[in-house]
Every structure is written in C-alpha cells, then in structure tokens.
Amino acid sequence: xxxxxxxxxxxxxxxxxxxxxxxxxxxxxxxxxxxxxxxxxxxxxxxxxxxxxxxxxxxxxxxxxxxxxxxxxxxxxxxxxxxxxxxxxxxxxxxxxxxxxxxxxxxxxxxxxxxxxxxxxxxxxxxxxxxxxxxxxxxxxxxxxxxx
Numbered sequence: 001x002x003x004x005x006x007x008x009x010x011x012x013x014x015x016x017x018x019x020x021x022x023x024x025x026x027x028x029x030x031x032x033x034x035x036x037x038x039x040x041x042x043x044x045x046x047x048x049x050x051x052x053x054x055x056x057x058x059x060x061x062x063x064x065x066x067x068x069x070x071x072x073x074x075x076x077x078x079x080x081x082x083x084x085x086x087x088x089x090x091x092x093x094x095x096x097x098x099x100x101x102x103x104x105x106x107x108x109x110x111x112x113x114x115x116x117x118x119x120x121x122x123x124x125x126x127x128x129x130x131x132x133x134x135x136x137x138x139x140x141x142x143x144x145x146x147x148x
Contacts (some may be wrong), residue, residue, distance in 0.1 A: 001028075001030070001055050002026040002027065002028055002034075002053060002055060003026065003027045003028070003029065004021075004023050004025075004026050004027075005027075008023050008024045008025050008026075009021055009022070009023055009024075010022040010023065010024060026053070031081040031083065032081065032122065033078055033079060033080045033081065033084060033110070033112065033120070033122065034053060034054060034055050034078075034079050035052075035053075035054040035055075035060050035076060035077070035078055035079070035095070036051060036052075036053060036054075036076075036077040036078070036079055036092060037051065037052040037053075037054050037060070037063060037073055037075070037076050037077075038050075038051055038052075038073065038074045038075040038076075039051075039052060039063075039071060039072070039073055039074070040071070040072050040074050041070060041071045042069075042070045042071075043070070049074075057098060057100055057110055057139045057140075060076070060098070060139060060140060061139050061140070064139075064140060064144055072145075073144075073145055074145060075094070075145070076094075076095045076140065076142075076145065077092050077093060077094050077095055078092070078093060078095045078098075078112055078114065078120075079091070079092045080092075080093070080112070080120055083124075084112075084120045084121070084122065085118070085120060093114040093115060093116065093118070094114060094115035094142075095112065095113075095114060095115075095140065095142070096113045096114060096115055096141070096142045097111075097112070097113040097138075097140065097141050097142065098110065098111070098112055098113075098138070098139040098140040098141075099111045099136055099137065099138050099139065100136070100137050100139055101130075101133030101134060101135055101136040101137065102133060102134050102135045103123060103125070103128075103132060103133060104132055107123075109121055109122055109123045109128075109130075109133055110122040111130055111133075
C-alpha cells in the first residue's frame with residue numbers, strides 16, 4: 001500500500017477534479033512488489049494516458065476486468081524489491097504472468113514471471129518451492145493486454 005502526507009499535496013482537494021488530489025510524492029513502507037500499469041482512455045475522440053501504481057493482485061485483476069472500448073491497459077510492469085529479484089536493489093520489469101496460490105500454512109503467495117523469463121515469488125520462507133502451492137489462480141497473462 002502507498003502512503004501520502006498532507007504536506008506533499010499539490011493545491012487543494014478537488015482542485016483537479018471532484019474527489020481528486022495531486023501529490024508531489026507517495027511513499028511505500030513495506031518492501032513488497034507492486035505494479036506499474038499504463039492505461040489509455042478515449043474521451044470524445046481524444047486519447048489520454050495515465051500510469052497507475054497498483055499495490056495488489058486483486059486490484060490488478062479488477063483493472064483488467066473493467067477494461068472496455070474506452071479504457072484499455074497498454075502495459076503492465078512489476079516493481080520488485082531486492083529480496084525478490086536477487087539483485088542489490090529495486091527493479092522494474094515488463095510483466096508476463098501473475099499467479100497466486102496458497103502455501104502449506106494457507107498464506108497467499110504470488111508467483112511472477114517477467115519478460116526476460118525470470119520468475120519471482122512473494123514468499124518469505126527459506127527454501128520456498130512453488131510446487132507446494134495449492135489453489136493456484138491465474139491473475140494476469142501478457143495476452144490480456146488489449147491493443148488500441
């Protein structure tokens with residue numbers, strides 16, 4: 001989940017549209033993955049683009065389901081912390097697949113595959129093996145992206 005602080009707000013609430021606020025920055029306290037989703041919206045023949053910072057698989061799935069002829073997702077990337085991607089820092093990569101399942105403790109584990117073929121998981125168990133997951137559910141596959 002992302003946090004904001006009132007001091008980082010630009011202008012006043014509602015200044016940029018009803019129910020909307022603009023922010024100079026947001027923060028993230030937990031070192032877990034999140035999604036960088038590019039969305040195109042068509043309104044009165046004009047196309048605008050926005051980037052959504054999505055914090056969970058259920059929210060990503062919701063965005064995918066609610067695409068329509070006027071609003072389409074054109075790109076999904078995943079941002080992973082070092083403990084997931086095996087490097088010294090955060091990394092943003094094009095996402096190709098997301099699956100969730102349950103481990104032997106009935107905890108939800110997310111399996112991610114990126115464009116390079118690398119595979120990551122959200123489990124913090126040492127020696128984790130994805131073969132032990134049950135109730136596997138696909139959330140996203142790259143072919144779910146619609147073209148404009």
